[in-house]
Amino acid sequence: EAQVTQNPRYLITVTGKKLTVTCSQNMNHEYMSWYRQDPGLGLRQIYYSMNVEVTDKGDVPEGYKVSRKEKRNFPLILESPSPNQTSLYFCASTNPGQGITEAFFGQGTRLTVV
Amino acid sequence: AQSVSQHNHHVILSEAASLELGCNYSYGGTVNLFWYVQYPGQHLQLLLKYFSGDPLVKGIKGFEAEFIKSKFSFNLRKPSVQWSDTAEYFCAAYNTDKLIFGTGTRLQVFP
Numbered sequence: 001e002a003q004v005t006q007n008p009r010y011l012i013t014v015t016g017k018k019l020t021v022t023c024s025q026n027m028n029h030e031y032m033s034w035y036r037q038d039p040g041l042g043l044r045q046i047y048y049s050m051n052v053e054v055t056d057k058g059d060v061p062e063g064y065k066v067s068r069k070e071k072r073n074f075p076l077i078l079e080s081p082s083p084n085q086t087s088l089y090f091c092a093s094t095n096p097g098q099g100i101t102e103a104f105f106g107q108g109t110r111l112t113v114v
Numbered sequence: 115a116q117s118v119s120q121h122n123h124h125v126i127l128s129e130a131a132s133l134e135l136g137c138n139y140s141y142g143g144t145v146n147l148f149w150y151v152q153y154p155g156q157h158l159q160l161l162l163k164y165f166s167g168d169p170l171v172k173g174i175k176g177f178e179a180e181f182i183k184s185k186f187s188f189n190l191r192k193p194s195v196q197w198s199d200t201a202e203y204f205c206a207a208y209n210t211d212k213l214i215f216g217t218g219t220r221l222q223v224f225p
Binding site: 035042045058094103 | 120123148156157204206214215218
């Protein structure tokens with residue numbers, strides 16, 4: 001089954017404690033992206049990756065890091081989380097190189113930073 | 115800067131009413147357009163997409179959208195909504211290397 005898997009689904013952490021949200025896709029997609037969803041602001045792109053070892057900043061990259069060492073994985077790293085990073089996070093993947101197809105989304109990670 | 119605008123933030127309808135949600139994009143050149151739906155507590159699912167060809171695109175669950183290049187618009191329509199259409203709807207555009215979403219429209223349908 002084609003899918004994007006995010007873990008964990010829910011996470012509560014304290015300010016400053018490093019965390020990683022994992023994202024994995026099994027569709028051999030080249031393009032992967034992270035978004036955060038906040039009420040009234042829709043989905044804002046944090047980082048995206050066009051392929052292995054290629055990452056670029058989206059619209060709201062501050063406070064986040066990503067890596068793309070393998071095609072299937074695109075973890076989101078918060079080195080020193082702050083309360084303003086409390087949000088719902090989605091990972092997505094697609095394959096624009098083969099003609100535009102839909103983006104597949106993970107189930108979401110609800111992060112609370114206290 | 116590239117952007118996608120959704121002007122209806124919150125729409126309330128009764129069942130069987132007709133729906134039209136606005137979406138405008140600011141890209142020039144070739145653009146690929148999408149509408150996604152997010153049911154409460156769930157992730158985003160694709161409703162329909164436009165790449166090229168017929169500007170009237172039909173999607174799942176009776177939804178359709180019309181691409182009007184001269185107006186940079188891609189409005190979503192449904193002739194008769196159901197209570198189960200209660201959800202948040204996102205317009206999105208892909209150009210070169212970025213998939214950008216609008217701020218979303220929350221639709222509430224009352225029986």
